[in-house]
Amino acid sequence: MSDAAIHDEHHDHHPYGGMTRWLTTTNHKDIGTMYLVFALIMFFIGGAMAMVIRLELFQPGLQFVDPVFFNSMTTMHALVMIFGAVMPAWTGFANWLIPMMIGAPDMALPRLNNWSFWILPFAFTLLLSTLFMPGGGPAGGWTMYPPLVLQTGAAFPFLIFSIHFMGASSIAGAINIIATVFNLRAPGMTLMKLPLFVWTWIITAFLLIASMPVLAGAVTMLLTDKFFGTAFFSAAGGGDPVMFQHIFWFFGHPEVYILILPAFGIASAIIPTFARKPLFGYASMVYAAASIAFLSFIVWAHHMFTVGMPLAGELFFMYATVLIAVPTGVKVFNWVATMWQSSMTFETPMLFAIAFVVLFTIGGFSGLMLGVTPIDFQYQDTYFVVAHFHYVLVTGAIFSIMAGTYFWLPKWTGHMYDEGLGKLHFWLSTISVNVLFFPQHFLGLAGMPRRIPDYAVQFADWNMVSSIGGFVFGGSQILFLVVIVKCVRGGQKATDRVWEGAHGLEWTLPSPPPYHSFSTPPAPATIEGGMR
Amino acid sequence: MDTGVSTRKLVTKLSLLVLVMFGFGYALVPLYNTLCTVTGLNGKTGRLSEATAAAMPKDDTRLITVEFVTNVNSGMPWRFKPLVTRIAVHPGVETAVDFEVMNTSSDAITGQAVPSLAPNEVARYFSKTECFCFTQQTLAAGETRRMPVRFIVNPKIPAHVDVLTLSYTFFRAAAQVTAATPTVKSVPNS
Known part of the structure; x- marks a missing residue:
């Protein structure tokens, strides 16, 4: 128990009550909560869209929805999950945890923080409202390739402006996080003592700042191509549609690391806790994350090996892509080495973290296969790609978000969650997610294209298996919601440290932490004692 | 306020980086066209x-x-x-x-x-x-x-x-x- 924190508890008041408190708050814990709740809502909306997709693909033929609506489901599912669920969840974690982890009283730019969150509901109102417009929502894929995307009807400007808003929100969040970590660290909290979650988030923030504006530029070009007579991507006016793919993936590849790097930080916090050993190779973890971030800017064309590139280009992007396996391998090695000969226990956060390491590695391996140019020519735009990125994003990013939620939920709420329900949620999710996505590898290898509402009959069996897995996975997330709601409403009182092996400044605060924590920085001795 | 000043400086630099990267997105257009003409790409x-x-x-x-x-x-x-x-x-x-x-x-x-x-x-x-x-x-x-x-x-x-x-x-x-x-x-x- 830290004495630095407690003296604040008596001014634990909010200037406004009710909804106004949430609209006007500049407190990092309130904003973190809002981000996480928003992400959870979006997770269920995006999940419902995935259920529509799996329902239609349960059997060959067109059963439930018409093809245009199906296509808008695949498009919107991706946009909602990427920009609505995973990214806001990471910003939520960052808001809640980074100030507490580095001994800061709040974020460096609290008003900007409020604004970055409140842009999001507007962005997603714009985006989701397109589903009710004449012509339906955007249906050309989340990658928005012209000329197809330019055929989008009334939804088109809504799509573009919602992406501008999402970009502005995440850029503002990234600037805030960098400013917080660089300027508000407690004395004695040197850069190489930062918890890895903070490190991975700084790197993520730089990726956001460098890549999001490029996406904003690309979609602005689409907008002016459609409405203002420019011809960036129109061959008729001397433009080139392939150029959009280059610009888009110059953003798009760093984006996939934006989605996964904080997950590395979470795994690096949870595994040492339940292995009761310090993280193996802290410095190499930092350098590995930084190299992954650097490499992410020079591999974009591996998403478009089949558009027609000179051989030298194909080779360069192949080698650079496969090179990413080295720092990623360092990370996986370090997690395994941390668990090696340790006294592990398997509480829900640890179960999710171990599943993350194993299943993310499977996604990494299929990524290596896709990174090899001649092989990619066969796999491009098949379900193999779908299986690959869902292993990386669902069992990678989403599983670590769940691991982190179980890990810090007792700290945030002051109550222990229901361990039995948590374990049930874990086992149901882990088994069903593999039933859902593993067969998609087979479908892809056999040649089933992605983004189609109907398929040839030879794909029927594995699609049915995949859909059953999908329904169970979707259903078991209701359990996740139940656990969270139960934990917020009450439960066994959590101790300050919560987990026997937990290390880090956030565990020196009471559970739940006071509204204002670390108004005076923690003592250097606390920092040393909290770190491993 | 020392932190206030350094935060303002840092935020200015980062915002500048955002603008530069937005411009870079547009700069990719002539860059791409030049590259295509030189190499015959596309x-x-x-x-x-x-x-x-x-x-x-x-x-x-x-x-x-x-x-x-x-x-x-x-x-x-x-x-x-x-x-x-x-x-x-x-x-x-x-x-x-x-x-x-x-x-x-x-x-x-x-x-x-x-x-x-x-x-x-x-x-x-x-x-x-x-x-x-x-x-x-x-x-x-x-x-x-x-x-x-x-x-x-x-x-x-x-x-x-x-x-x-x-x-x-x-x-x-x-x-x-x-x-x-x-x-x-x-x-x-x-």
């Missing part, structure tokens, strides 16, 4: 003046077959064909071929042809001294027009290449595309 071919073409050394020992392919973009009511579908040329010798295009609709239409050369990696050894693709073409209703192209193959073209395919696609001119694209109001209720 089959972009270059233009040469008559004088430069005349000064080019001739190579009578090699014969290169040039094939011609024509396309009309969807929704463009034109008929477009090469009058010669293939021709054998010596590198360094300027050659002229004709294309014929006909407006089958009952309206005047302005179009622009976009060329592409395969294989892409040798596109920079193929240049045109005259081409209808350089300018927009307006055809009256039912009008037929013969359009010449003069081209030259650079003698430095790699030895393994003996067939080139020049393809043209006629698009509606950009201004007309905007006018012809369904606007928000005319999207069908489906």
Whole structure:
């Protein structure tokens, strides 16, 4: 128990009550909560869209929805999950945890923080409202390739402006996080003592700042191509549609690391806790994350090996892509080495973290296969790609978000969650997610294209298996919601440290932490004692 | 406030970086076009003046077959064909071929042809001294027009290449595309 924190508890008041408190708050814990709740809502909306997709693909033929609506489901599912669920969840974690982890009283730019969150509901109102417009929502894929995307009807400007808003929100969040970590660290909290979650988030923030504006530029070009007579991507006016793919993936590849790097930080916090050993190779973890971030800017064309590139280009992007396996391998090695000969226990956060390491590695391996140019020519735009990125994003990013939620939920709420329900949620999710996505590898290898509402009959069996897995996975997330709601409403009182092996400044605060924590920085001795 | 000042400085720098990266997205456009012209990526071919073409050394020992392919973009009511579908040329010798295009609709239409050369990696050894693709073409209703192209193959073209395919696609001119694209109001209720 830290004495630095407690003296604040008596001014634990909010200037406004009710909804106004949430609209006007500049407190990092309130904003973190809002981000996480928003992400959870979006997770269920995006999940419902995935259920529509799996329902239609349960059997060959067109059963439930018409093809245009199906296509808008695949498009919107991706946009909602990427920009609505995973990214806001990471910003939520960052808001809640980074100030507490580095001994800061709040974020460096609290008003900007409020604004970055409140842009999001507007962005997603714009985006989701397109589903009710004449012509339906955007249906050309989340990658928005012209000329197809330019055929989008009334939804088109809504799509573009919602992406501008999402970009502005995440850029503002990234600037805030960098400013917080660089300027508000407690004395004695040197850069190489930062918890890895903070490190991975700084790197993520730089990726956001460098890549999001490029996406904003690309979609602005689409907008002016459609409405203002420019011809960036129109061959008729001397433009080139392939150029959009280059610009888009110059953003798009760093984006996939934006989605996964904080997950590395979470795994690096949870595994040492339940292995009761310090993280193996802290410095190499930092350098590995930084190299992954650097490499992410020079591999974009591996998403478009089949558009027609000179051989030298194909080779360069192949080698650079496969090179990413080295720092990623360092990370996986370090997690395994941390668990090696340790006294592990398997509480829900640890179960999710171990599943993350194993299943993310499977996604990494299929990524290596896709990174090899001649092989990619066969796999491009098949379900193999779908299986690959869902292993990386669902069992990678989403599983670590769940691991982190179980890990810090007792700290945030002051109550222990229901361990039995948590374990049930874990086992149901882990088994069903593999039933859902593993067969998609087979479908892809056999040649089933992605983004189609109907398929040839030879794909029927594995699609049915995949859909059953999908329904169970979707259903078991209701359990996740139940656990969270139960934990917020009450439960066994959590101790300050919560987990026997937990290390880090956030565990020196009471559970739940006071509204204002670390108004005076923690003592250097606390920092040393909290770190491993 | 020391932290306040350094935060302001840091935020200014980071915001500047955001602006620079937004500009970089746009800078990729000329960068990409330059790269394509230099490397011949996407089959972009270059233009040469008559004088430069005349000064080019001739190579009578090699014969290169040039094939011609024509396309009309969807929704463009034109008929477009090469009058010669293939021709054998010596590198360094300027050659002229004709294309014929006909407006089958009952309206005047302005179009622009976009060329592409395969294989892409040798596109920079193929240049045109005259081409209808350089300018927009307006055809009256039912009008037929013969359009010449003069081209030259650079003698430095790699030895393994003996067939080139020049393809043209006629698009509606950009201004007309905007006018012809369904606007928000005319999207069908489906």
